[in-house]
Amino acid sequence: xxxxxxxxxIYKDEKKPALQDIRLTIPEGGFLGVIGPAGAGKTTLARxxxxxxxxxxxxxxxxxxxxxxMDTVETSLEDISRLVGMVFxxxxxxxxxxxxxxxxxxxxxxxxxxxxxxxxxxxxxxxKVGIADLRERAVGSLSxxxxxKVAIASIIALRPRxxxxxxxxxxxxxxxxxxxxxxxxxxxxxxxxTVIIIEQKIMLLCEFARQLAVLSxxxxxxxxxxxxxxAHAEELEALGVNCPRVTTLSRxxxxxxxxxxxxCLNLDEAEAMVRRLIS
Amino acid sequence: MINLDHVSFAYPEQGPSVNDVSFRVEDGxxxAILGANGAGKTTTVRxxxxxxxxTAGKVEINGTDTVTSSVSERARKVGFLFQNPDRQxxxxxxxxxxxxxxxTVRGDEGEEALRARCEEVLKDFGFSGDEEPFSLSxxxxxxxxxASILAVEPEILILDEPTTGLDYFECCHIMDRIRRMNEExxxxxIMVCHDMEVVLDYxxxxxxxxxxxxxxxxxxxxIFRDAALMEKASILAPQMISLSTRLGEGFEDADSxxxxxxxxxxxxxxxxxxx
Amino acid sequence: xxxxxxxxxxxxxxxxMNPITKIFLTIVICIAAFVSGNxxxxxxxxxxxxLIGFIAGIPEKTLTIFKGLLKIAIFLFVLQILLVRxxxxxxxxxxxxxxxxAARVVLRLVIVCMPLALVLAVTRVTDLxxxxxxxxxxxxxxxxxxxxxxxxxxxxxxxxxxxxxxxTARGVAxxxxxxxxxxxxxxxxxxxxxxxSVRKTDLxxxxxxxxxxxxxxxxxxxxxxPFTILDLGAAAFCLLLLAAAILL
Numbered sequence: 049x050x051x052x053x054x055x056x057x058i059y060k061d062e063k064k065p066a067l068q069d070i071r072l073t074i075p076e077g078g079f080l081g082v083i084g085p086a087g088a089g090k091t092t093l094a095r096x097x098x099x100x101x102x103x104x105x106x107x108x109x110x111x112x113x114x115x116x117x118m119d120t121v122e123t124s125l126e127d128i129s130r131l132v133g134m135v136f137x138x139x140x141x142x143x144x145x146x147x148x149x150x151x152x153x154x155x156x157x158x159x160x161x162x163x164x165x166x167x168x169x170x171x172x173x174x175x176k177v178g179i180a181d182l183r184e185r186a187v188g189s190l191s192x193x194x195x196x197k198v199a200i201a202s203i204i205a206l207r208p209r210x211x212x213x214x215x216x217x218x219x220x221x222x223x224x225x226x227x228x229x230x231x232x233x234x235x236x237x238x239x240x241x242t243v244i245i246i247e248q249k250i251m252l253l254c255e256f257a258r259q260l261a262v263l264s265x266x267x268x269x270x271x272x273x274x275x276x277x278x279a280h281a282e283e284l285e286a287l288g289v290n291c292p293r294v295t296t297l298s299r300x301x302x303x304x305x306x307x308x309x310x311x312c313l314n315l316d317e318a319e320a321m322v323r324r325l326i327s
Numbered sequence: 328m329i330n331l332d333h334v335s336f337a338y339p340e341q342g343p344s345v346n347d348v349s350f351r352v353e354d355g356x357x358x359a360i361l362g363a364n365g366a367g368k369t370t371t372v373r374x375x376x377x378x379x380x381x382t383a384g385k386v387e388i389n390g391t392d393t394v395t396s397s398v399s400e401r402a403r404k405v406g407f408l409f410q411n412p413d414r415q416x417x418x419x420x421x422x423x424x425x426x427x428x429x430x431t432v433r434g435d436e437g438e439e440a441l442r443a444r445c446e447e448v449l450k451d452f453g454f455s456g457d458e459e460p461f462s463l464s465x466x467x468x469x470x471x472x473x474a475s476i477l478a479v480e481p482e483i484l485i486l487d488e489p490t491t492g493l494d495y496f497e498c499c500h501i502m503d504r505i506r507r508m509n510e511e512x513x514x515x516x517i518m519v520c521h522d523m524e525v526v527l528d529y530x531x532x533x534x535x536x537x538x539x540x541x542x543x544x545x546x547x548x549x550i551f552r553d554a555a556l557m558e559k560a561s562i563l564a565p566q567m568i569s570l571s572t573r574l575g576e577g578f579e580d581a582d583s584x585x586x587x588x589x590x591x592x593x594x595x596x597x598x599x600x601x602x
Numbered sequence: 603x604x605x606x607x608x609x610x611x612x613x614x615x616x617x618x619m620n621p622i623t624k625i626f627l628t629i630v631i632c633i634a635a636f637v638s639g640n641x642x643x644x645x646x647x648x649x650x651x652x653l654i655g656f657i658a659g660i661p662e663k664t665l666t667i668f669k670g671l672l673k674i675a676i677f678l679f680v681l682q683i684l685l686v687r688x689x690x691x692x693x694x695x696x697x698x699x700x701x702x703x704a705a706r707v708v709l710r711l712v713i714v715c716m717p718l719a720l721v722l723a724v725t726r727v728t729d730l731x732x733x734x735x736x737x738x739x740x741x742x743x744x745x746x747x748x749x750x751x752x753x754x755x756x757x758x759x760x761x762x763x764x765x766x767x768x769x770t771a772r773g774v775a776x777x778x779x780x781x782x783x784x785x786x787x788x789x790x791x792x793x794x795x796x797x798x799s800v801r802k803t804d805l806x807x808x809x810x811x812x813x814x815x816x817x818x819x820x821x822x823x824x825x826x827x828p829f830t831i832l833d834l835g836a837a838a839f840c841l842l843l844l845a846a847a848i849l850l
Binding site: 084085086087191193215218219220221222223224226248251285288289290292293294296297299300301303304305315318319322323325326 | 363364365464465466491492493494495496497521523524561562563565566567569570573574577583584585587588589591592594595
């Protein structure tokens with residue numbers, strides 16, 4: 049479980065807080081989507097959960113973040129990292145090895161995973177992400193989307209209990225993005241891994257995330273079950289967060305028919321709503 | 328006018344290639360190129376601007392084969408907005424950046440005229456001109472890049488995933504500006520884009536690619552309604568189109584939340600009359 | 603150009619050799635090239651270089667590297683024969699000594715540079731640094747710096763060509779410029795490249811830290827790098843080369 053209490057963080061040499069009075073609880077096995085306009089503090093939030101703040105990025109830090117009972121300020125970055133896996137937004141900086149297989153090996157070696165377990169972990173992670181064929185390839189010869197998958201595989205191989213992903217589908221086409229989300233859903237449901245994902249693709253968040261947190265200018269402006277948050281579509285749009293078309297549809301239908309319709313989050317729900325109305 | 332005549336391109340090692348692609352784009356069109364990662368979309372737009380040369384076939388712009396002139400000479404006519412604005416921006420202020428682009432291709436018009444044009448563009452985009460590009464957000468930097476390309480007033484604008492990594496507002500800013508160029512100045516737009524909602528909202532014609540081949544070419548809405556084609560090209564159609572295709576009769580023309588809602592209303596009234 | 607320094611997967615005997623042996627072989631070739639001035643022996647060394655590339659199953663890459671070096675070599679050769687003034691004139695201002703010196707210089711240059719490039723093509727950088735740490739006890743920090751530096755070469759070049767492409771598309775005449783002129787045009791455009799590189803190194807450090815960088819010890823590497831009969835053979839070959847270099 050992750051508990052963030054009144055967290056305010058100001059990066060060194062900056063005046064404006066990147067995060068302000070953040071209060072957020074993510075239950076074990078939760079699937080939280082984080083959305084918000086550019087510069088809202090989403091990446092900073094990811095860094096605070098993964099311990100990079102305050103261990104790598106320093107600055108003025110108020111409040112507390114506890115991960116499974118450990119206060120991230122008092123726990124070493126290494127101990128947090130055993131629990132929390134982080135996929136960076138900029139994959140090219142995250143990948144430090146020149147060959148795919150070595151990138152997966154890196155964390156496994158450092159955290160002292162038993163030798164006999166390592167080959168199986170690598171095979172499994174590559175297979176899950178669907179890049180078993182890239183194992184021997186030089187990272188420089190891969191496309192942006194392939195690199196993104198390598199970065200994800202290298203973290204999954206570590207089997208973290210909590211996965212923090214910062215826009216992991218930026219370089220991927222819609223179909224591959226959906227595959228990544230399906231994989232996260234599988235890990236979340238089968239192994240109860242807590243997932244925190246920062247994402248601009250609202251359509252995917254609506255389908256997969258159980259909770260949503262909306263950030264704007266360093267503050268959480270809305271949080272809760274995805275459907276409840278989406279019920280405030282107009283407020284979100286004013287902040288620069290768009291809603292999926294199906295949500296706009298349920299709103300338009302409510303207005304036009306004069307009957308309040310439940311918020312639709314995906315195609316199936318929208319289809320069911322329309323069929324119910326016209327039958 | 329842009330004309331691709333049986334164009335093929337193969338990279339020396341791996342990488343997506345383009346295989347025997349032919350199409351023609353008239354002046355003032357707004358065309359989107361769709362397809363999965365590795366379908367050959369980016370390769371195609373790079374071929375159009377001559378950043379790479381076809382291994383077979385030819386590319387013509389306004390009737391002239393692109394191999395007869397250099398890419399830099401073409402910059403006056405063809406603007407290219409890349410996915411990553413940081414590769415383009417090289418000056419310390421937004422004003423210098425825009426001026427640099429102008430001086431490079433319109434240097435013959437004299438300093439005075441270029442400065443005036445620069446101020447006009449700054450005002451149009453709402454920049455003061457003194458901003459440091461690298462202290463701006465990614466979306467703002469993309470707007471700087473777009474401003475410096477539009478300042479030159481190209482006839483053709485090529486966009487390679489221009490909205491990747493941008494939030495919703497930033498995306499709308501960029502795309503609305505491009506639409507205005509297309510409608511008011513009749514600038515031809517060719518865009519590679521992964522966001523099908525953006526394609527539906529802005530583009531009029533779509534080219535569908537897969538494995539380096541051109542699979543289909545037609546009006547955006549018709550293309551999206553072809554479920555078999557979408558499947559073959561690994562494209563997920565925009566939500567409202569998928570929905571109306573699923574719903575069938577009575578929703579043939581619905582492609583936005585508004586029009587679907589209207590269709591619902593019409594069917595309900597119609598249903599009431601029957602009952 | 604991008605993949606000149608890139609690893610090419612394979613299973614040749616060169617690939618399977620201990621990385622330390624490969625470094626040793628490279629050093630021996632370099633020493634041999636400078637100990638001996640015998641042109642025939644130097645030509646032989648060059649043949650050894652090429653042979654290594656062919657045995658490793660990367661003939662095309664070997665030849666690309668060779669051709670690239672040849673261009674520089676020809677330039678240096680001409681420079682040398684014009685500059686060296688000793689010896690008997692053979693033709694115009696060219697002397698026999700000039701020809702000899704020039705031949706030696708360029709042969710040595712090519713002989714020395716080839717294996718350096720080839721080592722990176724047939725050895726994973728990670729194996730290189732891990733074996734340095736495990737076998738030669740090089741501190742991991744230095745090994746990590748080396749491996750990330752090499753890792754970023756292709757990325758740096760990719761970014762560079764990306765910038766050139768973007769600038770060409772907006773009218774900067776890179777496509778018409780050549781040599782020094784092109785170089786002087788690139789420099790002012792490198793500001794963005796430098797800014798992004800600095801930003802990236804910090805992120806890379808963070809990425810290493812969250813994956814246990816500081817926990818790593820000499821024994822952390824999964825792979826072990828024992829010396830085999832193959833390495834023994836290579837070592838014997840090295841001694842042979844050295845002996846020949848001294849004798850000839």
